[in-house]
Amino acid sequence: MSSKAAFPSKVSGCWRAHPGRLLCLGLAVLALGCSEEPGPEVTGISHVLLFNEFAGEYRFTLDTGRGGTQPIQSDDTWYMSCDVSIPDSPSMYVARKDHAEVAQREPDAITIMFLRVWPESSSERSVAAMLDDYYYVMGTCPVTFEAADNDPAAGTFSADACAVATKFGDEGRLEFAEFHVKNCNTEPSE
Known part of the structure; x- marks a missing residue:
C-alpha cells in the first residue's frame, strides 16, 4: 500500500470512527459564535449649562448623532453600560473612550x-x-x-431641568437629558 493511499484512508477512518466528536465540535463552534448577547445600545441627547463668574455661560451637549436619533454601542469610540436589574434603581453610563481628545477637538461636548x-x-x-x-x-x-x-431590557431615561455643580463650586444646570436604551442588563449581579 502506498503512502498516498494510506494517508486518506487513515484520516477518513478517523472521521468515521468519531462522528459524535465532529457533531459536538460543530455545535460548540456554532454556540460560541451565536451565544454572545449584544451590548447596550443608547440613543439620545442631553444639554448642560455651566455658569462661570468670569467666563460667562457655556452650553455643553451629548448627542449620539443626528439630533439624538442615531444609536451608539460600545466600540473603539464609546463605552456604555445600562443596568435595569434593580427595579428601584436603574442606571446608565455613556463615555467617550478618548474623552480628553474629544474635549480638545469639541470644547462644547459632554464626554461622559x-x-x-x-x-x-x-x-x-x-x-x-x-x-x-x-x-x-x-x-x-x-x-x-x-x-x-414588550422588552424588559429596554426603556427611556429622562431628567428634567435641575441644578448641578462642579467640585470647584461652579454652578450649572442640566437643561434636559433623554436617552433610549436597549439590551440593558436585567440579571442582578452576585
Missing part, C-alpha cells in the same frame, strides 16, 4: 454621562457629566426610567 434613578428621599447623586477634560458636574436631579412595553 451618568443617570441613575434613586428614591425621592435619597441624597445620592443621580446625574453626573464630564463637560470637558476639567469640569465634572453632579447633581441630585429627579431621573425617571420608563420601561419599554
Whole structure:
C-alpha cells in the first residue's frame, strides 16, 4: 500500500470512527459564535449649562448623532453600560473612550454621562457629566426610567431641568437629558 493511499484512508477512518466528536465540535463552534448577547445600545441627547463668574455661560451637549436619533454601542469610540436589574434603581453610563481628545477637538461636548434613578428621599447623586477634560458636574436631579412595553431590557431615561455643580463650586444646570436604551442588563449581579 502506498503512502498516498494510506494517508486518506487513515484520516477518513478517523472521521468515521468519531462522528459524535465532529457533531459536538460543530455545535460548540456554532454556540460560541451565536451565544454572545449584544451590548447596550443608547440613543439620545442631553444639554448642560455651566455658569462661570468670569467666563460667562457655556452650553455643553451629548448627542449620539443626528439630533439624538442615531444609536451608539460600545466600540473603539464609546463605552456604555445600562443596568435595569434593580427595579428601584436603574442606571446608565455613556463615555467617550478618548474623552480628553474629544474635549480638545469639541470644547462644547459632554464626554461622559451618568443617570441613575434613586428614591425621592435619597441624597445620592443621580446625574453626573464630564463637560470637558476639567469640569465634572453632579447633581441630585429627579431621573425617571420608563420601561419599554414588550422588552424588559429596554426603556427611556429622562431628567428634567435641575441644578448641578462642579467640585470647584461652579454652578450649572442640566437643561434636559433623554436617552433610549436597549439590551440593558436585567440579571442582578452576585
